[in-house]
Amino acid sequence: MIAFKIQKKLQSAAGEMLLNLDFEIKENEFVTLYGASGSGKTTTLRLLSGLTEANEGFIKVKDAIWLDTKNKIQLPPQKRKIAYVFQDYALFPNMSVRENLSYALEKGQDKSIIEELLSLMELEQLQDQKPAQLSGGQKQRVALARALVQKPKILLLDEPLSAVDNEMRVKLQDYIIRVHRKYKLTTILVSHDIAEIYKMSDKVIVLENGKISKQGTPDAVFSSRLMSGKFQFVGEILKIEKENFIYIVVVLIGNNVVKIIAMEEEIKDLNIGNKVLIASKAFNPIITKID
Amino acid sequence: MIDFEPIYLTLKLAFCTTIILLVLSLPLAYWLAYSKWKAKIFIEAVVSLPLVLPPSVLGFYLLLAFSPENAFGKFLDQYFDIRLVFTFPGLVIASVLYSLPFMVQPIQNGFKLLSKSLIEASILLGKSKTETLIKVLIPNIRKAILTGIVLTFAHTIGEFGVVLMVGGSIPGETKVVSIAIYDEVQAMNYHNANIYAGILFAFAFIVLLCVYSINHRFSKTTPLQ
Numbered sequence: 001m002i003a004f005k006i007q008k009k010l011q012s013a014a015g016e017m018l019l020n021l022d023f024e025i026k027e028n029e030f031v032t033l034y035g036a037s038g039s040g041k042t043t044t045l046r047l048l049s050g051l052t053e054a055n056e057g058f059i060k061v062k063d064a065i066w067l068d069t070k071n072k073i074q075l076p077p078q079k080r081k082i083a084y085v086f087q088d089y090a091l092f093p094n095m096s097v098r099e100n101l102s103y104a105l106e107k108g109q110d111k112s113i114i115e116e117l118l119s120l121m122e123l124e125q126l127q128d129q130k131p132a133q134l135s136g137g138q139k140q141r142v143a144l145a146r147a148l149v150q151k152p153k154i155l156l157l158d159e160p161l162s163a164v165d166n167e168m169r170v171k172l173q174d175y176i177i178r179v180h181r182k183y184k185l186t187t188i189l190v191s192h193d194i195a196e197i198y199k200m201s202d203k204v205i206v207l208e209n210g211k212i213s214k215q216g217t218p219d220a221v222f223s224s225r226l227m228s229g230k231f232q233f234v235g236e237i238l239k240i241e242k243e244n245f246i247y248i249v250v251v252l253i254g255n256n257v258v259k260i261i262a263m264e265e266e267i268k269d270l271n272i273g274n275k276v277l278i279a280s281k282a283f284n285p286i287i288t289k290i291d
Numbered sequence: 292m293i294d295f296e297p298i299y300l301t302l303k304l305a306f307c308t309t310i311i312l313l314v315l316s317l318p319l320a321y322w323l324a325y326s327k328w329k330a331k332i333f334i335e336a337v338v339s340l341p342l343v344l345p346p347s348v349l350g351f352y353l354l355l356a357f358s359p360e361n362a363f364g365k366f367l368d369q370y371f372d373i374r375l376v377f378t379f380p381g382l383v384i385a386s387v388l389y390s391l392p393f394m395v396q397p398i399q400n401g402f403k404l405l406s407k408s409l410i411e412a413s414i415l416l417g418k419s420k421t422e423t424l425i426k427v428l429i430p431n432i433r434k435a436i437l438t439g440i441v442l443t444f445a446h447t448i449g450e451f452g453v454v455l456m457v458g459g460s461i462p463g464e465t466k467v468v469s470i471a472i473y474d475e476v477q478a479m480n481y482h483n484a485n486i487y488a489g490i491l492f493a494f495a496f497i498v499l500l501c502v503y504s505i506n507h508r509f510s511k512t513t514p515l516q
């Protein structure tokens with residue numbers, strides 16, 4: 001449904017970077033863009049929506065050509081009919097929840113969609129509040145509802161869940177899946193969270209320095225990393241203590257101080273302050289719910 | 292008894308200047324805030340010139356420009372039968388130029404403080420830039436606009452140098468309160484000068500009191516801005 005082939009020069013903290021992407025997305029697919037910050041995920045959404053101009057490229061959605069730099073075709077963002085949820089929500093502070101949604105109506109559009117979305121997103125109680133009075137999760141729902149008023153076919157979500165706590169995050173994921181199915185959307189999500197990606201997406205596109213390094217189902221992309229039955233952590237040696245025949249190496253991993261037993265030959269090369277890799281086979285890890 | 296004509300004239304001048312500047316400054320400040328054109332710094336510098344120039348310098352150049360002896364003044368005189376030197380319309384134009392930064396700068400800052408994604412969100416909802424400006428941007432910089440209006444109004448009331456150069460002191464036409472005070476002092480009428488000065492003093496104080504109380508209230512009700 002979406003064919004996307006773009007080149008765009010970007011100024012990043014590490015100097016100039018060329019965003020060079022070529023991918024296709026099927027109708028009704030839920031795709032996640034995954035990658036380190038600065039790898040070009042947000043820019044990809046902006047290029048697709050027309051907020052950022054490409055140096056060179058081609059975008060085709062269904063049978064309509066949105067961008068073709070060779071033939072100087074460029075559809076303005078107003079005409080692309082895309083639902084876009086911004087990282088900072090971009091709710092209009094002067095309008096109430098209902099007014100934010102009504103503003104999005106097209107000329108002559110049936111107003112019943114407003115009631116439908118208010119009820120679907122469970123916003124009826126909040127409809128007369130101004131954005132400043134809402135919590136992060138509530139703003140998120142309003143932003144999602146507003147983006148869907150014009151019944152677009154494509155939904156773009158720019159890390160919408162990064163600013164809310166875990167419980168709210170799970171709830172919002174359900175809202176997003178719900179609208180994705182109900183309105184038969186083609187959705188592209190930017191996310192860092194592998195659990196979230198497993199839960200929501202049909203396909204993952206991994207970006208690295210402006211290029212696609214991997215794409216496929218979440219299983220195919222992440223399994224080599226996650227399913228090896230091995231934990232790996234990087235840490236720093238704080239102390240090495242001798243105790244009878246063995247040595248105890250005290251390592252700082254993140255904020256945790258961990259004691260690791262080592263034999264004499266293992267500690268030969270180790271000194272205090274060394275960076276070390278701690279790896280363990282995890283055939284039988286203990287899983288405990290913490291929230 | 293003092294003459295109330297200068298007070299009426301001062302208010303009329305401040306009112307006209309503020310209205311004209313508001314209409315001019317909204318698009319100008321919008322352009323200055325969002326244009327990517329590199330040479331816009333020249334326009335920004337020109338807009339801010341009245342902040343640093345002595346009013347007499349600005350007044351002097353305007354006097355030269357408006358004079359029927361010179362090209363621009365002659366052109367207006369011959370083709371439109373307009374005279375700007377020592378007339379009320381000339382005074383309004385001079386005030387508009389002189390108070391320009393007091394209206395443009397607060398509004399421009401207001402635009403700059405708004406998140407860019409507000410504009411982008413509106414555009415992605417299919418709205419034109421004009422509709423976005425009127426329905427989204429302007430309502431969210433009310434405080435900045437109000438500050439601009441009050442500052443411009445108050446600044447125009449307090450102006451002296453430019454008015455003196457361009458308008459002189461023609462009763463009923465260009466003799467505003469600040470000029471009237473000067474005239475009264477020259478004529479040793481300290482009593483009248485005192486009344487005019489007292490009126491301006493009280494007015495300036497009340498205006499500033501209003502600005503601060505409004506700012507205070509706005510910052511309480513809209514924590515986002």
